[in-house]
Amino acid sequence: MRQSWILALAALAPLNAQPIVIQNATIMTVTSGTLQGSVVIKDGKIADVGEKVMMPQHATIIDAGGQYVIPGIIDCHSHIAVDGNVNEGTVAVSSMVNIKDVINPEDIAIYRALAGGVTTANILHGSANPIGGQTIVLKMRWGKDAQGLIFEGALPGIKFALGENPKRPGNPPGGRFSAQTMPARYPATRMGVEDTIREALNEAKAYKAEWDEYGAKVARGEHAIPPRKDLKLEPLKEVLEGKRYVHAHCYREDEILMLLRVADDYGFKIRTLQHALEAYKVAREIGASGTGVSTFSDWWAFKIEAYDAIPFNAAIMQKNGIVVSLNSDDEELIRHLNTEAAKAMKYGGVSETEALAMVTINPAKQLGIDSRVGSIEVGKDADLAIYDRDPLSDYAKVQKVLIDGQVYFDRDSDVGARPAKALEKQKLIDNEKKSQPKPPAGGRPVE
């Protein structure tokens, strides 16, 4: 299997070197309309888009007659490709941990996401803590090592979480009246969640002051011992300095307003509110703060704080001028984010382009990578998904996915390779059976 993969990748390699032209397609650029024509890819970037394009010499042609090309889908909230526990839930502030350290490039969910047209995903720490771990943006470059997946230049983020999840550890295992074998973790209330965040930010402010003072001493030429580097406070210092995005898990209107006020008090911006099922109640306030919203299409009522949701949430955000995206938070849902976008057309009546934007250019803006990805424009990364029919249809299937102009998923070759892979696997299973020690003679028959 591995050998065949290497061969397949080797065969794909020249594609990257020589230009590619995707022809005869319906091209949904997202930012400048939909057209019939071609996309030209050179050196991993989109070199030309239009009804008529200049054909480069020696180009590889992908005939997409009757097919649709869209920018690769971007998922603003995912937990795939993580080795080990996605939560460091033992502490209320776990900002010292970093998803970047535990990228698992062999997680099959990456390949499945690719097969659903996803080219980029924001990989977040879980929601067990008011302040969670550091996050990372990955491209779904299946077959590359951990470093090879990282979206170069994307600003790192950090996970915050409000409400039920972070306060749940405050309840001792077995319930409040059980024999307490382990001390419960603070906080146990929404008030405590706010307090934990403020306390950590206060610490970060003091920490920043300490380093600033040290910097000043060094600048004056004084001989000083640097302060202790604290991995918990480093990323929070970066948040205060605007060098790191905050992606905050939240549901209720009250906690959304709480967090916006906290951010105001400490002089930074929340980059995105994640889930935010009650965002429609405070759309004006969110809009005024310039915060993005990344929500579910129609998934709710899975816990008390998720009851007051409506399927119009995304459309209402859109109409209030808020940058809104639809995310998966799930390795199954990540495979059909196109239909999640389509739901915003049914509930809320957004246009086809506006719906697609919710899984392409909008999440790109939220992650600060919209100059690189999220639409089909000359100069952007050639991250493209080709569907056999309108991608906003339930029946659409992904045919090919390109990242940086390289084909990472091809439905035909995937399906075509299956018999050979099955055979290879069967051979190993048979080998293994043969080498198994024989059961002792006269033993009881297998029941």
Place this chain on the structure above:
Amino acid sequence: MRKLVPALLLLCAWAFASNPRTLAIRNAKIVSVSGPVLSKGTVVVRNGLIEAVGVNAPIPAGAWIIDGEGMTVYPGLIDAFSTIGIPSLAAPPTTAARGGRNQATPAQPAAPTPAPAPATPVAPAKGPEDRPATTSWVLAADEIDPSDRRIESVRSAGFTTTITFPARGIFGGQGSIVDLASEERAGEMVVVPAVGQYVAVSRGGGMFGGFGAGFPNSLMGYIAYIRQTYLDAEHYRLVKEAYAHDPRGMERPQYDRALEGVLASKRILLPANRVVEMDRMLRFAAELGQPAILYGMREAYRPEAAPLVKKYGSPVLVSLHWSEAPHDPDPEAYRTMRSLEDVDQGPAAPGLLQKAGVPFALYSDGLDQPRDLQRAVKKAIDAGLSRQDAVRALTLSPAEIYGVADRLGSIDVGKIANLVVTKGDLFDDHTQIEMIFVDGKQYKPAPEPPAGEGRATTEQPGANQ
């Protein structure tokens, strides 16, 4: 009284005979590992050291002479990563580990053994500052117990030396090089007391694991903790040096034994079984600026593994506990391609590493029965490792990796007289280990366990402490 004197004399003679100070093995085939094989030669041992080796090495007067006709002399085998000598760390027998349903791969050797429960319960760690599961200041040498039953067992398989680690917690402490002699005092067994820090990580509990329990409980938490510890150690060193230079007017730095232990370690041992883990840990060691040795290496057979390891130049220790097919598997259980490949190709790893020129050694990983060890090495030989390289991976290579090739690992003048004498080639099915020498003292292999079982009967595994 008249009867007592001859009795005493006899006793002296016996003591002298069993462990003569000077002895020579002659007419034996000698596999020195460091040089060419001598088809007939002599090894002279005096005071626990190799005094001479060669075709015509002179035999000193008064030496006890062993006729090695039809025998082969090898350097004593070295278990490059072990807990032997610390009975409380004896792993449960490997047969138990492979029994369960869906057990496609052996128990993760990387999973850290929990630190011993303290006498009084302490609050769970709230962060790196609490130094969770850390006993970095511990030396295996201080915990060696000559009564560990495994000592005789692995010695009977030809092992004369182990690199024994206090393998518990995250920073377990430093490993020691131990000669498997049956000494009264553990101190006499220690060759080098501190060779490197044992580090382990774990993937953490389930989806909501760790809630309410101590830090860390995720792989990223383990990594963050280790990273913070090294940052703290560096800062600690800086502050301590400044204080030593001029304490006046300076706040006294707090003594931290966890950081002392880390600073005292000249290398770290990091777990890595999958190629993804090798990549992660090699990168991590480079970031920490620590010379590292990887252990585990289950997927070292994969084509990416050897070039990756070679790029970083770290030596690796390959577990002899090969992945095995599940015994009595659930027919409904799904086998991944990877787990099938692990079983099919795992033992090819040593041969591939050898070919790629990666410094590596083999280690027992919980196997402690001579027959299991011999079979495990034989599997690697059958999968492409030459016999000669197999011997090297258990003698000179581990000695080089730990920087003690000047005293262990080959049959050379001046080195410690750790030898294995066999009838037949080491690791062959029917090879008989005739005698073992540790520090020049002769041992006979323990009698074979009952046929068919392949291991000594242990009703209570690990009950030998």
